[in-house]
Amino acid sequence: MKNEVWGIVLASGLSSRMGTPKMLLPYQQKSLVRHVIEKSLNSVLDGLVVVINPKVMGLCKEVSIPGVKEVIKNNDSHLGMSTSIKAGLHSLPQQVEAAVILLGDQPEIYEHSINKVVETYLLNHKPSIVQSVFLNNEKGHPVLFNRKLFPHLLKIDGDSGGKSVVQKFTREVVYAEMNEMNIPDVDTLEDYQRLIKEEEV
Numbered sequence: 001m002k003n004e005v006w007g008i009v010l011a012s013g014l015s016s017r018m019g020t021p022k023m024l025l026p027y028q029q030k031s032l033v034r035h036v037i038e039k040s041l042n043s044v045l046d047g048l049v050v051v052i053n054p055k056v057m058g059l060c061k062e063v064s065i066p067g068v069k070e071v072i073k074n075n076d077s078h079l080g081m082s083t084s085i086k087a088g089l090h091s092l093p094q095q096v097e098a099a100v101i102l103l104g105d106q107p108e109i110y111e112h113s114i115n116k117v118v119e120t121y122l123l124n125h126k127p128s129i130v131q132s133v134f135l136n137n138e139k140g141h142p143v144l145f146n147r148k149l150f151p152h153l154l155k156i157d158g159d160s161g162g163k164s165v166v167q168k169f170t171r172e173v174v175y176a177e178m179n180e181m182n183i184p185d186v187d188t189l190e191d192y193q194r195l196i197k198e199e200e201v
Helices: 032-041 059-063 081-091 111-123 147-153 163-168 189-200
Strands: 004-011 047-052 070-073 096-103 129-133 139-146 173-177
Touching (some): 004 032, 004 059, 004 111, 032 096, 032 111, 059 070, 070 081, 096 111, 111 129, 111 173, 129 163
Parallel strands (some): 004 047, 004 096, 129 173
Antiparallel strands (some): 096 139
16 A cells, blocks of 8 residues: 555634635635645645534535545634644554644645655655745745654644654754745734735735
């Protein structure tokens, strides 16, 4: 059986800085999260799960599209991003040997960025972590974790995400060179207005 690399889309944030459920905001005739899901499905990933906040009306329906293996409802999303990572990891089948963490509020992500992370993993003898590195040496998502680090990810808490695990195993990180600027998150109304402004140009 093939050892698989799956993606986990984190889409269960409370959008507290936005003031409205940001995953469903429109951009280029689709919701923000739909962009991330479709790019992920078109990438080399072997499977995809999406973690959502079940309190957001319409979000479950929006992310339940052909190709998504499972939609996980995270009732603890108010406790931070760590709860979504853990929920996603728990849902992965046994044959999955690595997980790529993707952010549902990065609609400008490219398929080739996801592919680059997976290819870097495969070409470098399957390291513990592959992290995207952008121009100006800025590090960001997507980030891949080998299954052997899943136990460490399952111990994180709060809103730190996998950052603490990356820092703990920094010597085992291999970087995927993106040769482009970092993909911005859409966290605030100003971020969203920037995104829409770029769309109009």
